[in-house]
Amino acid sequence: xxxxxxIIGSGQTNHTSRRADVNIPELIKEAVDRALADADLTxxxxxxxxxxxxxxxxxxxxxxxxxxxxxxxxxxxAMKIATGGTTGASVAACAYYHCASGLFDRVLAIGWExxxxxxxxxxxxxxxxxxxxxxxxxxxVGGLAIEANLYMTxxxxxxxxxxxxxxxxxxxxxxxxxxxxxLDLTVxxxxxxxxxxxPIHYLDMCPTSDGACxxxxxxxxxxxxxxxxxxxxxxxxxxxNHPYIGDVDWRKNTLESAxxxxxxxxxxxxxxxxxxxxxxxxxxxxxxxxxIESLHICGPGEGGKMIDAGAITMEGDxxxxxxxxxISTNPIGATALIRVAEAALQIQGKADARQVEGVRTALAxxxxxxxxxxxxxxxxxx
Amino acid sequence: xxxEEGKEYLYITLHTELPYQYxxxxxxxxxxxxxxxxxxxxxSRCTQCGTVLVPPRVVCGNCFAEMKDFVEVGPRGxxxxxxxxxxxxxxxxxxxxxxxxxxxxIVQLDGCDNWLPHFLDExxxxxxxxxxxxxxxxxxxxxxxxxMTDILHFRVIGDRSRESSPEGEVS
Numbered sequence: 421x422x423x424x425x426x427i428i429g430s431g432q433t434n435h436t437s438r439r440a441d442v443n444i445p446e447l448i449k450e451a452v453d454r455a456l457a458d459a460d461l462t463x464x465x466x467x468x469x470x471x472x473x474x475x476x477x478x479x480x481x482x483x484x485x486x487x488x489x490x491x492x493x494x495x496x497x498a499m500k501i502a503t504g505g506t507t508g509a510s511v512a513a514c515a516y517y518h519c520a521s522g523l524f525d526r527v528l529a530i531g532w533e534x535x536x537x538x539x540x541x542x543x544x545x546x547x548x549x550x551x552x553x554x555x556x557x558x559x560x561v562g563g564l565a566i567e568a569n570l571y572m573t574x575x576x577x578x579x580x581x582x583x584x585x586x587x588x589x590x591x592x593x594x595x596x597x598x599x600x601x602x603l604d605l606t607v608x609x610x611x612x613x614x615x616x617x618x619p620i621h622y623l624d625m626c627p628t629s630d631g632a633c634x635x636x637x638x639x640x641x642x643x644x645x646x647x648x649x650x651x652x653x654x655x656x657x658x659x660x661n662h663p664y665i666g667d668v669d670w671r672k673n674t675l676e677s678a679x680x681x682x683x684x685x686x687x688x689x690x691x692x693x694x695x696x697x698x699x700x701x702x703x704x705x706x707x708x709x710x711x712i713e714s715l716h717i718c719g720p721g722e723g724g725k726m727i728d729a730g731a732i733t734m735e736g737d738x739x740x741x742x743x744x745x746x747i748s749t750n751p752i753g754a755t756a757l758i759r760v761a762e763a764a765l766q767i768q769g770k771a772d773a774r775q776v777e778g779v780r781t782a783l784a785x786x787x788x789x790x791x792x793x794x795x796x797x798x799x800x801x802x
Numbered sequence: 803x804x805x806e807e808g809k810e811y812l813y814i815t816l817h818t819e820l821p822y823q824y825x826x827x828x829x830x831x832x833x834x835x836x837x838x839x840x841x842x843x844x845x846s847r848c849t850q851c852g853t854v855l856v857p858p859r860v861v862c863g864n865c866f867a868e869m870k871d872f873v874e875v876g877p878r879g880x881x882x883x884x885x886x887x888x889x890x891x892x893x894x895x896x897x898x899x900x901x902x903x904x905x906x907x908i909v910q911l912d913g914c915d916n917w918l919p920h921f922l923d924e925x926x927x928x929x930x931x932x933x934x935x936x937x938x939x940x941x942x943x944x945x946x947x948x949x950m951t952d953i954l955h956f957r958v959i960g961d962r963s964r965e966s967s968p969e970g971e972v973s
Contacts, residue, residue: 557919558885
């Protein structure tokens with residue numbers, strides 16, 4: 421049986437388009453210092469380090485070696501995880517496994533990226549099959565555009581409904597000091613922004629950011645003695661997929677499969693009622709509508725109605741992405757770990773201006789690769 | 803070099819030319835040589851569940867069983883989803899910007915269970931919709947080299963009902 425595990429602290433940089441003032445280890449150290457301070461720990465208290473980014477974005481293959489001084493990994497057990505957009509959630513899952521195994525008491529999970537240092541779309545293309553798919557794939561934008569088109573066409577979701585989600589996310593980001601794009605937008609501005617890949621407008625898409633996030637996982641005994649209320653891991657579920665985009669079965673997606681298993685593990689039978697907040701990996705605004713359907717927050721094709729009714733806003737019954745989400749902030753290797761960190765802050769009551777009142781159960785997701793998924797459920801009790 | 807708040811922060815620029823050779827393997831090599839020599843698209847069929855997948859591969863992901871049979875699929879198919887790519891980016895194939903705009907087609911070839919991405923010759927989204935019939939347009943024999951680019955693109959041939967019309971014929 422796995423042992424109970426909790427998150428006892430987290431830290432983030434203030435994410436932005438370009439951090440010329442720091443190199444990679446310096447950027448990482450900012451997030452690590454903030455996480456240690458948040459948990460009232462020093463690096464000596466950390467038993468192991470798990471770190472992740474995607475090598476192709478910076479062109480540094482042993483990125484964990486290059487980062488080891490900033491990550492605090494010198495003379496500690498450490499490993500690197502790289503799973504595309506899901507990297508940060510995979511890092512979190514690995515840190516969770518480390519603690520749940522009973523082998524480690526305090527594990528530092530780090531995700532980072534400095535996307536300003538090369539062309540992000542080019543980097544993403546190199547993650548895909550070199551013989552068949554690189555020829556035509558236009559990175560995440562192209563891959564998401566075909567899913568958005570399929571989703572919107574299948575259910576009659578309008579451009580306006582999708583744009584509303586983009587406006588909501590950037591409005592939420594204004595309450596988050598770590599967010600990159602804190603934009604005050606209108607639906608018209610989104611609809612009149614350039615169509616970068618039909619049906620995705622420029623303002624529907626996530627930015628490319630420089631940033632890092634660090635989260636400290638602890639074993640049950642340590643977490644119970646923590647100075648701050650911990651956020652307990654109720655479920656951490658991963659689903660990978662077939663390799664080719666053309667193989668993906670859109671009716672049987674990995675996010676839905678992971679969510680069903682996570683709900684089973686956490687004993688959740690009515691996710692809309694039992695979840696208090698969601699931190700969704702939303703790489704483009706349509707995902708805020710489509711992927712809450714995969715999470716069974718509403719029925720298939722009802723995402724448009726959810727945004728029209730205001731159900732997923734800060735004032736709604738199931739707020740999604742109080743942080744502003746991925747379409748406001750996207751240092752890719754950190755992005756999914758930020759979802760987990762933000763969900764933990766909501767449980768801990770430490771989300772400041774973006775705090776949803778009375779959060780007892782929170783869900784975080786990661787998205788990456790050939791549409792694969794991670795789902796975390798966090799709670800106030802083990 | 804970049805100046806911020808009166809401070810000088812340097813950037814070191816590297817242009818890396820690092821050639822790679824990717825092994826196509828047994829199945830992909832047969833797929834590519836058949837494209838080149840016969841202008842035909844091959845898929846593999848799972849001996850356990852019967853699923854037909856393009857490009858052919860040794861293992862069926864659903865069954866973890868060997869796919870032993872090759873079957874010809876297409877060249878016609880149905881447009882399952884699409885996009886028109888407008889934004890500029892560096893193509894890792896060439897090291898320079900990929901020409902935009904271009905049509906991005908996701909096609910279910912006739913006889914196939916999964917979908918294949920390729921270029922689409924139409925970039926006017928008003929003329930495109932999911933469900934249109936499309937067909938692969940091959941390069942002339944002397945220009946084919948055993949690569950995905952041996953298929954130039956997919957062209958729209960209209961609705962299924964119009965498919966027997968002369969303009970819908972495979973040329």
